[in-house]
Amino acid sequence: MSGLSRDVEADRRARAALTRVFEPGDERGGRWIREVGPSELVRRLMGEGGPAQPLKGMTAQRLAACRLRVAAADPARDLAEVAAAGGRFVCPGDTEWPSQLDDLGDARPIGLWVRGGPDLRLWALRSVALVGARACTPYGAHMAATLGAGLAERGWVVVSGAAFGVDGAAHRGALAVGGATMAVLACGVDVAYPKGHTELIGRIVEQGLVMGELPPSEHPTRSRFILRNRVIAALTRGTVVVEAQYRSGSLVTARNAQRLGRFTMGVPGPATSGLSAGVHELLRGEGVLVTDAAEIAELVGEIGDLAPVRRGPVLPRDLLDDLAARILDALPWSGLVSGRDVARAAGTSTDQALGRLYELHSLGFVESVGDGWRLTPVPPSDADTRRGGA
Amino acid sequence: MSGLSRDVEADRRARAALTRVFEPGDERGGRWIREVGPSELVRRLMGEGGPAQPLKGMTAQRLAACRLRVAAADPARDLAEVAAAGGRFVCPGDTEWPSQLDDLGDARPIGLWVRGGPDLRLWALRSVALVGARACTPYGAHMAATLGAGLAERGWVVVSGAAFGVDGAAHRGALAVGGATMAVLACGVDVAYPKGHTELIGRIVEQGLVMGELPPSEHPTRSRFILRNRVIAALTRGTVVVEAQYRSGSLVTARNAQRLGRFTMGVPGPATSGLSAGVHELLRGEGVLVTDAAEIAELVGEIGDLAPVRRGPVLPRDLLDDLAARILDALPWSGLVSGRDVARAAGTSTDQALGRLYELHSLGFVESVGDGWRLTPVPPSDADTRRGGA
Numbered sequence: 089m090s091g092l093s094r095d096v097e098a099d100r101r102a103r104a105a106l107t108r109v110f111e112p113g114d115e116r117g118g119r120w121i122r123e124v125g126p127s128e129l130v131r132r133l134m135g136e137g138g139p140a141q142p143l144k145g146m147t148a149q150r151l152a153a154c155r156l157r158v159a160a161a162d163p164a165r166d167l168a169e170v171a172a173a174g175g176r177f178v179c180p181g182d183t184e185w186p187s188q189l190d191d192l193g194d195a196r197p198i199g200l201w202v203r204g205g206p207d208l209r210l211w212a213l214r215s216v217a218l219v220g221a222r223a224c225t226p227y228g229a230h231m232a233a234t235l236g237a238g239l240a241e242r243g244w245v246v247v248s249g250a251a252f253g254v255d256g257a258a259h260r261g262a263l264a265v266g267g268a269t270m271a272v273l274a275c276g277v278d279v280a281y282p283k284g285h286t287e288l289i290g291r292i293v294e295q296g297l298v299m300g301e302l303p304p305s306e307h308p309t310r311s312r313f314i315l316r317n318r319v320i321a322a323l324t325r326g327t328v329v330v331e332a333q334y335r336s337g338s339l340v341t342a343r344n345a346q347r348l349g350r351f352t353m354g355v356p357g358p359a360t361s362g363l364s365a366g367v368h369e370l371l372r373g374e375g376v377l378v379t380d381a382a383e384i385a386e387l388v389g390e391i392g393d394l395a396p397v398r399r400g401p402v403l404p405r406d407l408l409d410d411l412a413a414r415i416l417d418a419l420p421w422s423g424l425v426s427g428r429d430v431a432r433a434a435g436t437s438t439d440q441a442l443g444r445l446y447e448l449h450s451l452g453f454v455e456s457v458g459d460g461w462r463l464t465p466v467p468p469s470d471a472d473t474r475r476g477g478a
Numbered sequence: 479m480s481g482l483s484r485d486v487e488a489d490r491r492a493r494a495a496l497t498r499v500f501e502p503g504d505e506r507g508g509r510w511i512r513e514v515g516p517s518e519l520v521r522r523l524m525g526e527g528g529p530a531q532p533l534k535g536m537t538a539q540r541l542a543a544c545r546l547r548v549a550a551a552d553p554a555r556d557l558a559e560v561a562a563a564g565g566r567f568v569c570p571g572d573t574e575w576p577s578q579l580d581d582l583g584d585a586r587p588i589g590l591w592v593r594g595g596p597d598l599r600l601w602a603l604r605s606v607a608l609v610g611a612r613a614c615t616p617y618g619a620h621m622a623a624t625l626g627a628g629l630a631e632r633g634w635v636v637v638s639g640a641a642f643g644v645d646g647a648a649h650r651g652a653l654a655v656g657g658a659t660m661a662v663l664a665c666g667v668d669v670a671y672p673k674g675h676t677e678l679i680g681r682i683v684e685q686g687l688v689m690g691e692l693p694p695s696e697h698p699t700r701s702r703f704i705l706r707n708r709v710i711a712a713l714t715r716g717t718v719v720v721e722a723q724y725r726s727g728s729l730v731t732a733r734n735a736q737r738l739g740r741f742t743m744g745v746p747g748p749a750t751s752g753l754s755a756g757v758h759e760l761l762r763g764e765g766v767l768v769t770d771a772a773e774i775a776e777l778v779g780e781i782g783d784l785a786p787v788r789r790g791p792v793l794p795r796d797l798l799d800d801l802a803a804r805i806l807d808a809l810p811w812s813g814l815v816s817g818r819d820v821a822r823a824a825g826t827s828t829d830q831a832l833g834r835l836y837e838l839h840s841l842g843f844v845e846s847v848g849d850g851w852r853l854t855p856v857p858p859s860d861a862d863t864r865r866g867g868a
Contacts, residue, residue, distance in 0.1 A: 227748055356746030356758060358617055359769035368746060368769050377761045379749035 220254025238381025240267020326351030424460030610644025628771025630657020716741030814850030
């Protein structure tokens with residue numbers, strides 16, 4: 089191991105420890121990390137290397153509390169535990185780090201505990217959040233599931249919070265069509281909250297991604313729910329509020345999204361429904377009214393060069409990891425193939441192949457047609473360029 | 479009768495005749511009226527005073543058709559018939575003419591055949607249109623009735639087209655709270671269309687206003703319905719679409735309203751409802767989402783100095799007609815009185831008194847509280863001015 093990678097691993101361990109010291113979104117903690125670096129911050133909090141060095145804005149009382157917490161942290165064990173469960177701890181600077189989270193400034197997560205196969209950065213690039221009331225109406229659940237399925241079918245990754253109601257329906261809608269979905273939790277990724285969604289969260293881990301800022305075994309609190317919302321808002325291209333009462337957490341996510349320059353959308357409902365009142369308030373302001381997945385995709389698809397199909401892949405092929413590249417190579421130049429055939433050609437399991445195919449789909453490399461897969465046709469203009477070029 | 483009033487009456491007769499010559503919204507007809515005056519235009523079409531004088535843009539064929547129509551017209555009989563039924567023909571230049579219709583340019587109505595007691599101009603000043611689908615859902619009917627009642631209770635005049643569905647529910651909502659409502663018909667004001675609304679239209683004549691551009695006995699056609707919508711849009715402060723499919727007539731009214739600089743509003747509904755799809759399309763564009771009467775009143779009340787109560791009457795007292803002024807004088811300086819007491823004090827029937835009280839209400843002179851009436855309190859700032867002044 090080189091000195092550089094030793095430093096990277098030390099910083100990762102320090103960040104893991106700091107997720108036990110600072111609550112999500114603690115901007116002062118974020119500033120200290122930025123100013124002195126995570127490893128040095130941990131050293132200073134541990135009191136290593138002589139008398140405590142002062143940190144700007146840290147009171148003696150706060151220092152004492154942080155010291156207790158950092159002393160109790162066992163980042164090596166946390167990292168090992170999550171790794172044993174097939175997970176990882178993704179930090180700023182990692183290739184998998186979704187850099188749009190940096191828009192949160194010093195409130196960006198210290199790191200993200202992640203479970204699931206796909207690459208977080210690649211998935212986040214084409215993700216849309218569907219959020220809303222826990223105690224939603226059947227109409228709200230229907231809309232969340234329909235939009236989740238429709239967005240997933242169009243190659244978008246559906247992000248939500250794994251809660252009851254709108255969140256659960258959105259995840260299930262995406263899963264039902266074999267699509268991509270990510271859950272951002274307000275607790276440790278080893279904690280299934282709510283308990284009634286244990287199976288759902290397990291399925292998302294298998295077919296998608298489950299992540300959160302909190303270290304293993306941590307439980308959600310009211311403020312953790314609220315602060316989790318900023319991660320959903322920052323991670324995605326836009327946030328759709330399906331049903332929400334006045335002053336609900338979903339509206340906090342929507343307002344975060346707006347502040348971060350993401351698209352903020354709302355699904356209208358009956359004017360007589362209190363569970364649509366919050367959405368209507370949003371729509372009377374900056375929110376854009378959407379009624380189906382096509383409208384959402386059209387809106388969020390406008391950003392930059394990332395509209396699917398028409399413009400081809402969003403990433404150069406070289407940036408794909410080995411397995412994804414092998415799966416891509418396993419697709420024939422024309423015609424449809426099944427996921428199983430792709431797996432056979434690439435020498436992987438069908439599950440692995442399907443996971444990567446959805447990833448490649450969300451990146452614009454491949455298309456799914458019914459049960460089959462094929463390479464995304466090259467747009468005519470690119471084909472011309474290619475012909476005219478080499 | 480002076481020479482001037484003889485001219486006014488001749489022009490009125492000529493305009494009445496011309497409502498039998500030109501279809502509603504005929505801009506070329508409107509231009510000819512503007513260029514040569516209604517009486518001279520009728521003379522020329524009749525071929526009086528020698529050989530026909532040319533009219534810019536009139537073909538020989540068109541002239542022949544107009545001649546046949548003007549020859550068949552009997553404006554004196556039409557005016558007498560409508561007057562016998564308690565109606566009148568209101569023309570540009572009349573004190574009752576709602577001058578906001580002039581925003582339609584040469585497409586403004588030649589005149590309006592009107593039935594009902596209140597002053598059209600005064601009512602139009604504080605009116606809002608509620609329009610929508612004939613085949614509305616129970617939700618649409620509920621919203622139309624609720625908004626109609628809520629606007630009427632706030633002193634607004636509810637304008638609609640007397641059609642089945644949303645229109646009827648809006649009128650009925652206003653009538654149910656003893657409020658003010660106007661129907662703009664696409665046929666003669668003596669024709670009850672649709673037949674099933676004969677009684678409703680009769681009630682509107684008694685408690686409100688029924689009007690239209692078409693002379694007695696004329697029936698509606700598809701194009702007359704569409705052109706009627708521009709009158710609703712121009713007459714009112716704003717148009718609220720309650721339920722509408724794509725490309726529906728209600729959206730035409732809304733778009734007219736937008737073009738004329740009026741407020742355009744829409745009531746959201748379930749994204750799954752085809753009868754809300756047109757409204758949602760409107761709300762994705764310029765339309766403002768509204769869910770209750772208070773929101774509508776807040777929006778349209780922003781224009782100029784016409785917000786009720788807070789700013790006092792919208793018209794100087796001298797401009798009230800004799801009966802309205804008598805009714806106003808019959809109210810005590812403080813405290814509530816019943817409509818019957820007002821009628822007794824003013825020496826009128828209770829019906830007449832109530833009609834004028836609603837008119838005075840919509841003009842900001844009086845307030846209704848439960849079943850009682852009282853003078854609108856003078857706003858503190860005005861009271862100060864008054865005290866400081868004389």
